[in-house]
Structures are given as structure tokens and as C-alpha cells.
Amino acid sequence: MVLENKKKANLRDVAKASGVSVATVSRVLNTPDRVSKTTRQAVQAAIDHLHFVPSAAARSINSGRSHVVGALVPTLDNAIFARFLGALESKLGEHGLSLVIATTDGDPDLEAEKAQRLVNIGAEALIVSGVTHSDAFEQLIVRTRMPTVVTSFFDPNYHYPTIGYDNAAAARMAEDFLIEKDHLQIAVLHGPTEHHDRMRARLSGLHEKAKLHNFETDLTLKGAENAVNELLSTAPETTAILCLSDVLALGALFELQRRGIRVPQDMSLMGIDDLPSSASAFPSITTIHLPAVEMGIRTADAVFEWVEHQTVPEPHLIETSLIIRQST
Structure with a gap:
């Protein structure tokens, strides 16, 4: 199919083709009830013939609304x-x-x-x-x-x-669950906090009833990989990893599996978000559901x-x- 390179019709073209004023065409488009049926039909016929597409910007000028x-x-x-x-x-x-x-x-x-x-x-x-x-x-x-x-x-x-x-309460719920599972040495993987108030709030919700080892990293699979490598070398007594994002939990799972560390037999793992990937992973990831x-x-x-x-x-x-x- 070959498309013709013709100038796009405008409001003046429609007015000229239908024999009415530009203001009348505008009324037909914006307040059709204020225009007679005969005039509406004439304007609509011109619109169809010219393949005219009304401009949302033009309508917003007339109505004061962009929606x-x-x-x-x-x-x-x-x-x-x-x-x-x-x-x-x-x-x-x-x-x-x-x-x-x-x-x-x-x-x-x-x-x-x-x-x-x-x-x-x-x-x-x-x-x-x-x-x-x-x-x-x-x-x-x-x-x-x-x-x-x-x-x-x-x-x-x-x-x-x-x-x-309540981001703080969500993190606290996750920590409490791990403590109930008798995990008293927990690594916490979290994203950057500088401009991320949700991450700061999640960290503030941790009450440290267990021994926590914090690792800040990029919110990426690679970032989780790096954090897992660091925690295994600096905090080998860790028995559970709490990731304050499911993205980090998935990356942590991949790195643990690459290293032959079994989840959950050797290391428990938990996230926050409940992304679809968390349910599909093997093993599937325990998490806090955020109803997005x-x-x-x-x-x-x-x-x-x-x-x-x-x-x-x-x-x-x-x-x-x-x-x-x-x-x-």
C-alpha cells in the first residue's frame, strides 16, 4: 500500500468544505448539542471526506481540559x-x-x-x-x-x-518471620538509600532482634551477586539473607546456586515486593506482597x-x- 503524502487537513479546511465558520466547526467538535442536526451532518461529512483528525491540544484550549x-x-x-x-x-x-x-x-x-x-x-x-x-x-x-x-x-x-x-512495617514483618525460623545471623541486602526514601524506611523498620549485616548495592541482579560474594567472605556465620527488594532476592538466589549453596537447606532467602519472578523461581522465594x-x-x-x-x-x-x- 502506498500512502499519499498530502497536507493534513485542519479546522479551516473543514469549515471551508462544510460552508460554515471555524467557530461552528469547533462547536460541533466540543459542544455538538448547541449546533443544529443539519449543520452537524454537514461538518461531519467534511470531516470524513478530508480525513480530518481533531487535535486534542486544540480541544484543550477550548475546553480548558486536557484529561x-x-x-x-x-x-x-x-x-x-x-x-x-x-x-x-x-x-x-x-x-x-x-x-x-x-x-x-x-x-x-x-x-x-x-x-x-x-x-x-x-x-x-x-x-x-x-x-x-x-x-x-x-x-x-x-x-x-x-x-x-x-x-x-x-x-x-x-x-x-x-x-x-508502610515500608518499615513490611521490612519488620520479613525480619520477624526469619527470627521465628531461628535465624539470628541475617544479611540484609538493600539498594542505594541516597534518594530512595522507600529503601530508607524499610531499613528503619528493622529492629535488630537478630544480628544484622547490612550490604548496600545496586538494585540489579549483578548488584545482588556482588553483595552475596561480599557477605560470604565477611559474614560467613549468616544463615539467612533478607533482600529489601525481590530483584535482589532473585540475583542472590542465582549467585547462591552458582556457588553450590542450597536454598533453603544451607541458606534461607527472603524478599520484599512479590514480583512474578519470585513465584516462578526454583525454589520459589518467600516475600512480602506489595499490592501494586x-x-x-x-x-x-x-x-x-x-x-x-x-x-x-x-x-x-x-x-x-x-x-x-x-x-x-
Whole structure:
């Protein structure tokens, strides 16, 4: 099939072809009930003939609404964010809202820059991860009065509504489970904490009823491999590994298996997230379930109520749960 390289039709072309004014075409597109049936039919015939596609940007100028919501997340290279965003986009769609996603690499300055871009394209609300943000971001929200919802973190006293987990309680639940299994020497593998308030909160939840050996590493399979090698050489008395992310738990499992260390016979292993890979691994990985899908749905509903009815959402705690599998 050969596509013709013709100039895209615009509002003036439709007006000329249907014999009406540009303003009338605009009314047909935005408030059709205010236009006679005969006029609507004439304009629609011209639209069909010219293959005219109405501009969402032009409509937003007329209506004052873009129906776009922006979401800022650290990365797409993590199934927990993919599940959250999938549920969020689907539920927003049911409400007639569209989602635009931007990644920040966990950098507050980059987050502020991309938040400004989302504002520039007409986003009506922003959804962000965690409670660590730059002064530039905070000033942007104050200046634009942008509805902003924080996810993946629960703090009822935070100055934006939070919809998420008690990360400290999730880590404590994991630690308590391992202690109940008589593990008193536990290695804790966690990601960088500098700009990651969720990771800092998880670390703060560990009460050290057991002897803890902390290892900070990249949130990657390779990072987990490096941390396991370090802990085996510096803390050989360890009997369990608590990973504050399932990505690290999976990488730790691979490295333990490469070294011939049996899980759970020689070393128990546990994560936090409940990624699909944790259930499919062999042995399957015990973890703390973070209901990312529920968080996405609740966030979408909250944003809809805010932008459509000016109802500021209340903070909402998403409950976590222990998933016991074969690795402990």
C-alpha cells in the first residue's frame, strides 16, 4: 500500500468544505448539542471526506481540559512499577483520563525537570513515587496548584496525599518471620538509600532482634551477586539473607546456586515486593506482597475525584502480607 503524502487537513479546511465558520466547526467538535442536526451532518461529512483528525491540544484550549495525568516513576525496568502503571492506566481510562509516564532514575532534579514538561503539555494532576523531592519540584506544585498524589509510601502527615505501603512495617514483618525460623545471623541486602526514601524506611523498620549485616548495592541482579560474594567472605556465620527488594532476592538466589549453596537447606532467602519472578523461581522465594495493582486502582480513583470534583483524597494505607514459599 502506498500512502499519499498530502497536507493534513485542519479546522479551516473543514469549515471551508462544510460552508460554515471555524467557530461552528469547533462547536460541533466540543459542544455538538448547541449546533443544529443539519449543520452537524454537514461538518461531519467534511470531516470524513478530508480525513480530518481533531487535535486534542486544540480541544484543550477550548475546553480548558486536557484529561491527561502525568506519572513520574524511578524506572520502568522493574515489574512492581509495571504492574502499578498498568492498573493505573486502565482505571484512569475508565474515568476518561489518559496517562503520560516519565522516568526519573531516582534523581530529584530530573524529576522536577520532567514534572515541568508534564505541566507544559497540560497535565491536570501528577503522581509521584515517595516523599523525597527537590525544592524546584515543590515550588512547581505550589506555583501551579497542581493536584499531586504520592504513591509507594504511606505517611498520613505528609503535605500531599499518600497512597501506599508502610515500608518499615513490611521490612519488620520479613525480619520477624526469619527470627521465628531461628535465624539470628541475617544479611540484609538493600539498594542505594541516597534518594530512595522507600529503601530508607524499610531499613528503619528493622529492629535488630537478630544480628544484622547490612550490604548496600545496586538494585540489579549483578548488584545482588556482588553483595552475596561480599557477605560470604565477611559474614560467613549468616544463615539467612533478607533482600529489601525481590530483584535482589532473585540475583542472590542465582549467585547462591552458582556457588553450590542450597536454598533453603544451607541458606534461607527472603524478599520484599512479590514480583512474578519470585513465584516462578526454583525454589520459589518467600516475600512480602506489595499490592501494586490495588495501589494503581486506588490512585486512579483518587486522582479522578480530585480533578473532576475537586475532592482532595485522604491518605490511604495499602496493607502488605507475608507470602511463604520454598526459599525459607
